[in-house]
């Protein structure tokens with residue numbers, strides 16, 4: 598614990614983080630942010646950002662506090678914004694409400710904000726502090742923060758496999774290797790993602806919907822999200838040979854589908870929500886990530902087969918390797934996890950284990966590239 602902050606500061610910032618977390622399924626392309634206003638040790642207003650176009654966390658908390666905001670301490674999980682976006686700057690809102698102090702969990706790396714929000718607050722003669730529980734807010738907004746810092750989305754490669762690293766029988770039979778609980782977890786991971794990436798090979802083999810089935814969510818989440826008709830992630834499909842057809846199940850969900858190839862095709866028979874991204878063949882995957890960053894995709898969840906998995910790993914594009922491991926052995930004839938052109942052990946890409954979780958009978962592992 599740093600001397601700069603009291604135990605109470607930690608407690609209220611944790612509350613702000615818990616509130617922020619309620620927005621993780623919905624705020625993209627914006628970050629998930631929470632705010633708590635505290636006066637004489639009591640919370641007088643609190644709120645979180647629900648989705649783009651709706652009020653920011655600070656505005657929700659200020660509205661709730663009314664006159665009580667005067668002299669209060671504002672705990673915000675990200676530096677208050679300083680620019681006129683869809684809403685006027687929150688830094689100004691806090692100043693006008695007469696808060697006595699602002700504590701931000703971290704500075705906002707968004708070039709439009711980056712220190713300017715806290716500067717505005719300081720210039721108005723209001724005390725401020727930064728870097729309280731910043732690790733937690735980093736974790737909550739890792740997609741948004743990666744896009745702001747690097748211009749590309751957080752790239753999460755999901756693979757489901759047996760104990761011996763197999764993904765399907767030799768025949769291609771793969772339904773289901775992992776259990777019901779893992780598949781429900783995948784639904785949640787999809788729901789948190791700005792976009793999903795797959796390939797024509799996977800679509801032709803499995804005809805997946807690649808959507809989020811909100812109706813199947815636990816009741817506490819479902820209420821809010823089904824009522825608000827929250828977003829479906831964008832489906833991005835690599836389709837260099839134009840093999841995707843309007844009859845594929847992808848098109849049964851009314852949410853964007855972006856078909857990626859190097860040559861344009863006629864989309865007249867496709868629904869309006871289908872567009873194409875045309876990119877040169879060379880460096881297609883890395884160029885795609887830049888393009889998705891420009892399109893405000895914070896995080897990209899990848900569900901594909903061993904070829905795309907191998908290409909992404911080889912090109913060092915993967916930020917997180919997420920493995921669901923089922924307690925089954927499929928034997929050496931079954932299909933492998935990723936194609937990598939390796940001949941010696943010393944060339945094997947190395948990973949660092951960051952999280953481990955039991956899900957039903959399966960294990961979920963989260964790895965990041967070693968040395969990143």
Ligand SMILES: NC(=O)c1ccc[n+]([C@@H]2O[C@H](COP(=O)([O-])OP(=O)(O)OC[C@H]3O[C@@H](n4cnc5c(N)ncnc54)[C@H](OP(=O)(O)O)[C@@H]3O)[C@@H](O)[C@H]2O)c1
Pocket residue numbers: 755756757758764765769771795796797798799802803835836837838881882900901902903904905906908
């Ligand atoms: N275990 C799992 O978690 C999991 C998840 C999903 C799917 N699957 C299984 O995976 C199987 C399909 O696997 P697969 O290996 O045949 O195909 P895949 O890896 O899904 O897709 C291969 C395709 O990806 C694109 N691609 C790969 N590398 C590329 C690069 N460097 N640049 C540009 N595009 C690139 C190309 O698409 P285009 O040629 O179309 O442009 C290529 O044909 C299915 O049977 C499915 O069931 C398993």
Ligand SMILES: [Zn+2]
Pocket residue numbers: 653654655677678686687688
């Ligand atoms: Zn704001």
